[in-house]
Amino acid sequence: MKRIYTVSQAREADVRTSQLHKIPGLVLMERAALSVSDYIEDKYAKRTRILCLAGTGNNGGDAMALCRILFVRGFDVSYCLLGPESRLSESAKIQYQSLLSYGLSSLAVEETDFKSFDLIVDGIFGIGLSRDIQHPLAELIGEVNASGRPVIAMDIPSGLNADTGAVMGACIRASETFSFQFLKPGILLGQGRSVCGQVHLPEIGIDAIETGATLPVCLALEREDLDGFLTDRDATGNKGSFGKVLVVAGSEEICGAAVLSSQAALLSGAGMVRVYTHEKNRTVIGTAFPEALITTYGNSWSKDEIKEAMDWADSILIGPGIGRSDQAREMLDFVLSDPALPAVIDADALNLLSEEPNSLLKPHGKWILTPHMGEMARLTGKGISWLKEHALEAAETFARDYQVDLILKDATTVTALPCGRTYLNSSGNSGMATAGSGDVLAGLCAGYLAQKINPEEVAAYAVFIHGMAGDLAAAKKGKGAMIAGDILEALPQITRDGGAIVAV
Numbered sequence: 374m375k376r377i378y379t380v381s382q383a384r385e386a387d388v389r390t391s392q393l394h395k396i397p398g399l400v401l402m403e404r405a406a407l408s409v410s411d412y413i414e415d416k417y418a419k420r421t422r423i424l425c426l427a428g429t430g431n432n433g434g435d436a437m438a439l440c441r442i443l444f445v446r447g448f449d450v451s452y453c454l455l456g457p458e459s460r461l462s463e464s465a466k467i468q469y470q471s472l473l474s475y476g477l478s479s480l481a482v483e484e485t486d487f488k489s490f491d492l493i494v495d496g497i498f499g500i501g502l503s504r505d506i507q508h509p510l511a512e513l514i515g516e517v518n519a520s521g522r523p524v525i526a527m528d529i530p531s532g533l534n535a536d537t538g539a540v541m542g543a544c545i546r547a548s549e550t551f552s553f554q555f556l557k558p559g560i561l562l563g564q565g566r567s568v569c570g571q572v573h574l575p576e577i578g579i580d581a582i583e584t585g586a587t588l589p590v591c592l593a594l595e596r597e598d599l600d601g602f603l604t605d606r607d608a609t610g611n612k613g614s615f616g617k618v619l620v621v622a623g624s625e626e627i628c629g630a631a632v633l634s635s636q637a638a639l640l641s642g643a644g645m646v647r648v649y650t651h652e653k654n655r656t657v658i659g660t661a662f663p664e665a666l667i668t669t670y671g672n673s674w675s676k677d678e679i680k681e682a683m684d685w686a687d688s689i690l691i692g693p694g695i696g697r698s699d700q701a702r703e704m705l706d707f708v709l710s711d712p713a714l715p716a717v718i719d720a721d722a723l724n725l726l727s728e729e730p731n732s733l734l735k736p737h738g739k740w741i742l743t744p745h746m747g748e749m750a751r752l753t754g755k756g757i758s759w760l761k762e763h764a765l766e767a768a769e770t771f772a773r774d775y776q777v778d779l780i781l782k783d784a785t786t787v788t789a790l791p792c793g794r795t796y797l798n799s800s801g802n803s804g805m806a807t808a809g810s811g812d813v814l815a816g817l818c819a820g821y822l823a824q825k826i827n828p829e830e831v832a833a834y835a836v837f838i839h840g841m842a843g844d845l846a847a848a849k850k851g852k853g854a855m856i857a858g859d860i861l862e863a864l865p866q867i868t869r870d871g872g873a874i875v876a877v
């Protein structure tokens with residue numbers, strides 16, 4: 374599991390390390406530069422022409438320290454200092470003076486042809502970027518990007534907001550990013566994934582900070598974390614003991630969502646799935662998914678029937694394809710009046726809730742909400758572009774205010790828990806932007822909930838596994854051709870192998 378630190382958390386960790394362990398910032402800077410120079414030495418020949426672009430802050434200090442180390446190691450390296458000497462931070466000034474002592478002075482940037490270098494190092498801005506980049510640096514960044522040369526970004530590509538992933542005026546498009554010690558949210562959110570390239574996380578000796586109510590922990594799951602998630606299936610278990618899922622899905626006009634979500638619930642390992650749907654769907658669901666139990670309603674639905682199904686179930690999923698009719702609203706109200714049943718609330722159920730979000734405030738147990746950005750916009754009244762720039766904050770606030778697990782689906786899905794812990798998902802790909810993909814995720818969540826597998830963290834793990842299945846589907850079919858059924862089909866490939874879950 375990787376830690377993700379916001380700018381203020383990264384700064385707090387730096388200060389803490391310096392104060393508690395008496396390690397000066399210069400030592401951390403040296404280690405940051407060493408981690409990149411070791412990498413360059415492994416990957417590039419000594420004749421490689423390298424240009425380090427250095428701003429006046431500590432990010433520039435990192436780049437100048439790197440320039441010195443590479444020079445001492447025999448590389449053909451130069452640097453451009455992008456700003457007056459008078460603006461240099463304390464540590465950057467020391468790095469600059471050290472370079473001068475080796476006889477290395479800064480190239481004049483206006484006379485520098487970026488194309489004449491084989492590798493460019495971006496140390497213009499790091500986490501200290503505080504406003505939009507403007508002329509002339511914005512044009513310079515454009516020229517670096519247009520040069521077509523590989524770029525290694527120190528800490529974060531210059532111009533990327535480290536907290537949100539928004540591009541601030543202009544942004545370096547890096548082929549590789551060395552994020553020192555901790556990931557930053559902006560590397561995964563917003564434009565981060567498209568401008569960071571391959572991300573490295575070198576240890577440079579910064580202490581992890583203790584995090585509490587004021588500092589929520591943000592994490593990224595990795596494949597190894599799944600080892601402890603799915604426990605061995607009890608050899609003596611039966612279909613009743615492996616969890617029963619009630620899926621309230623589909624309506625008179627819509628059927629596919631019910632099939633996809635209920636199949637995902639069963640493929641998660643749950644013992645039984647019962648679909649509660651409109652009678653018109655019985656034949657289609659029975660044919661497409663003969664393993665499902667099916668209970669149907671017609672023009673009117675029966676409270677007794679759905680209550681009986683809820684009493685039977687260990688978890689419920691409500692929403693995919695239920696529409697926004699009065700009937701759907703009544704069913705949703707009834708289902709949510711049972712605080713004991715763990716529930717996944719998806720799709721149309723979220724749209725219905727957005728008409729009266731206060732109903733989320735009534736007492737409840739485990740509720741997982743799975744909005745995409747459009748549904749989140751309706752739930753919160755905020756615009757989609759605002760939400761995209763504030764995904765982390767929006768998800769954390771919603772989870773805390775309504776005491777629900779909030780899965781905010783996007784290219785990088787944010788899962789926020791009411792306790793303050795948040796996950797940014799790193800699996801998955803753009804091929805998953807295909808109709809029905811979200812239904813599969815909702816079914817997975819309900820399936821794991823019914824099995825009572827690590828209920829606290831189940832939402833984040835389901836998102837990660839869903840993304841892994843999407844990656845397998847993309848490998849097999851291609852991102853353009855894969856459909857939600859391919860994600861379903863890939864789920865069984867994520868299997869246990871000697872205690873470790875591996876994608877085969």
Ligand SMILES: NC(=O)C1=CN([C@@H]2O[C@H](COP(=O)(O)OP(=O)(O)OC[C@H]3O[C@@H](n4cnc5c(N)ncnc54)[C@H](OP(=O)(O)O)[C@@H]3O)[C@@H](O)[C@H]2O)[C@@H](O)CC1
Pocket residue numbers: 387398401402403405428429430431432433435460462497498499500501502503504505506507527528529553
């Ligand atoms: N501390 C540690 O222990 C370690 C820290 N490390 C490194 O330090 C980095 C953080 O360094 P930092 O705080 O000095 O900020 P940095 O990103 O260099 O930029 C600040 C300068 O930019 C300026 N500026 C901002 N926006 C601007 C704009 N749009 N256009 C123009 N100017 C703008 C700003 O000016 P001001 O806002 O004050 O006017 C200031 O002069 C971090 O990312 C990592 O690489 C590593 O060495 C590991 C150990």
Ligand SMILES: Nc1ncnc2c1ncn2[C@@H]1O[C@H](COP(=O)(O)OP(=O)(O)O)[C@@H](O)[C@H]1O
Pocket residue numbers: 745782783784785786800801802803804805806807808809810811812813814839
């Ligand atoms: N570019 C992308 N990269 C990774 N995952 C994506 C991307 N686009 C969409 N997804 C994932 O695909 C799923 C789409 O869900 P949703 O929008 O609810 O689809 P639907 O309503 O059609 O089922 C979500 O889990 C989302 O995180």
Ligand SMILES: [K+]
Pocket residue numbers: 432495496497498499526527528529530531
């Ligand atoms: K940078």
